[in-house]
Amino acid sequence: MAQVETIRTWVERRMPELVAAHRVPALSLAIGLGDETIEFATGILNRDTGVEATTDAVFQIGSVTKVFTATLVMQLVDEGLLALDQAVRDILPGFRVADADASARITVRQLLSHSSGFEGDVFVDTGAGDDNLERYVDILAGTPQLFAPGEMFSYNNAGFSTLGRLVEVLRGAPYDRVLRERLLDPLGLRHAAVDAEEAILHRTAVGHLRTAAGDIAPTTVWSMERSGSPAGSRLAMSARDLLGFGRLHLAGGVAADGSRLLSTASVEDMRRPQVRLPDIDQGVAWGLGWELFARDGRVLPGHDGNTIGQSACLRLLPEEGVAVAVLANGGDPHPVFAELVDDVLREVAGIGQKETPAASGPAPHDAGRFVGRYESSTAITTISRTDDGRLWLDRTPRGVVADLGDLPYRTELVSWRDDVLLPVDPEGGVRQPIAFLGDDGTGRAAHLHTGRADRRMDS
Template identity: 35%
Template sequence: MSDQTLQEFVDAAAERFGIPGAAVGVHAGGRSVHANHGVTSVENPLPVDEHTFFALGSVSKTFTATVVMSLVEQGRIDLDAPVRRYVPELVLADEAHAAAITVRQLLNHTAGLGVRLVVETGDGDDALAGFVAHLDEIDLIGAPGSRASYSQAGYNLLGRVVENVTGHTFEQAVAELALTPLGLHETAYFTDQVMTRRFACGHNADEDGTPVVARQWKDTRGNNPGGGIAATVADQLRWARFHLGDGALQKRMQTPTVALRGSTLGDAFGVCWFLRDIDGTATVGHGGSGNGQFADLLLVPERDFAVSVMTNGGPGGVAFNREVVQFALAHFLGVVDRDPEPVAYDHAVVAPTAGVYEIDIMTLTIRTEEGAAAPTLEVVIKPEIRAASEKEIPADYPPFPFGLLPGTGDDYIITAGAMKGQRGFFTRDSSGAITGVDLAGRLFTRR
């Protein structure tokens, strides 16, 4: 257990990773502890505090899933019903696939949908309807129920389920079923609800490593269910305390539904939540990222503990958040999160992994060279996506060194850089040929 205070650790880590501003909250021992660092923006600097809004990215999915489960408890949604019961307008590239997907499969990322769909459907109340109308363009990565693969698009489709079931816009439904009842007055979806309050701007590093304000603050309205919420760390701890409760809804969401292999994110999906054993302790969590903003929320229900971390600086935000969460677990609970050690680099063993893999908007390239210290993994936005986008897209990360882990020889861990500690695995076909690579819960297929 460290002698440093939470504030001392946050300050030191933020300086080390070049983070302009961060807000950290811990619920432990029945009380809340906060540590805030830096400023909201390098251009218009205001001190970050526990009431500063950050864009939470995919932590938003926990709100969508909770609202869906609330409607399940009310008998208005059946988890095992086909999604078409609630969204009859759903069309995919494969009709059998569209007819088979269930609500449960959307919630635990086993619906066989690709990661995301890049489409602009405006800021009106029909944004989600417009998004769903384009789902015939999304990649289908496997039969429904055949495997877990993280999908932003699947959660946006869940948002349309909520709209059709409640008769309200998605945002109105979340407010009525979750935000208002729980007193979450510092949680919002729309920028005009945030801009009159103190909020953090995202930052990305320029060529010299200097933080530069990111001009797109958050994603489109059609992506609100999967990644559009903003909140303060004070409200995130309120949200955490709700999910630390012992109600049937909370327990159901924290019960494993499908195992995950070789993922830093978790050992299994519950309903939305990543479930992970850390040092013999069961944890429940979700992370999120946007344009220069990063958020993490981790719960330890058996210890009535939660930690929320928000930061407004890339590329170091992912690594900063991970280290703060690890510090909080060790400092408050004595729980140590250790990375597994890779085996020594053997070019002959690693060489078959070399090649190019892709999802809808990204390519992942693995390079192996004899005599190199380690193979590398590089993930970049596809050039055509950058060229077609009217919005600012963060710069790509440089290649990451990685190493294979003991065991099957198909699990790996990134050993340095902003994604240090991220784990994944290679997928093979029946002949043993490598056909894909999983990273951050997403399946990249080999070209």
């Protein structure tokens, strides 16, 4: 196929340039075009050891794991063991957050679509034993409710750990074992690891973080806590294996060997919009596990992932039977991912390049709605205004993300769209728009939203 060779030539020519320009230590990708596959790897997996990347190399896939967890949940739905609009408490009677009413109302569908409304970044290590998720769900009892269940979207890692526990209870086995027995092994994913003990058996990438001096150095911690596994703290695999999972969804739930792992109806349900996202230049909606991206009138299911110095991207173009899986271990990989996806979409479907957000003017003169202090479990963000009318964002990491090396971030904010402002300085190579939503009762925004709804704390 001429199309395959065109993309292969572009990859081999352009990817080394992009990797170098964005200081990415190593990158691996796999592109599925129908039955054809393009694979490519370049760079160093660990700058301390000098081990080179190959297409068999294993990288952490971070939050792309959430689509695996959602698939395990939908298998339960297929078998009649679970209903999407069932209350979580029906399966996990001890499930509760700080808000008693919300605790009783939160449904499986809301967990899958990040619309349950409770604080989602609860990074607590509950041990390495098989009871880790049971103990994790117990510690959620003090977690604050940010908004009523189903009211809006706010990315929620804790919700997916809760789903992992739900899978355990209904399957009668630890999450990691269910993942392997129900997905990894049936899909023939030979270069996949559920933890560091399995990863060490492979050619494995180490994450690299930016130091205070601006250098890129290997992390001293390979993965986060086991209780975050269903949300993306530990699962690692090759780009080829991640592509294999993507192809399961392209094939309507049928694995390469012809076995059915998920019903066609569940595959379609996972791609159906459940909740709209704020206008922050990410997806337009969230399905059941999948983020839904809009491009030239088309909807692309996908998911991104970030762990300790590692990043992943998976995108599907179902009508053309196309999937793109790309993995990296540090630097600023997201612009690299974006250019690769843009090229594939243009070549196979004539889809135009995604526009980069551009400022529409300086910060609004009446910026009182935005100014204030917003908090989550992972950051304190202050929006302030200087005497010359300029608006500034200062974000200080807190908790586990600070411990793992996230650095403070300061940038000026300028106008973009209505109550959505744009940072002047990129973070991780990306200028992420920031939405200010709701009303605290005084006309000021109740939430600062970058994918997560951080609460105003200076009312």
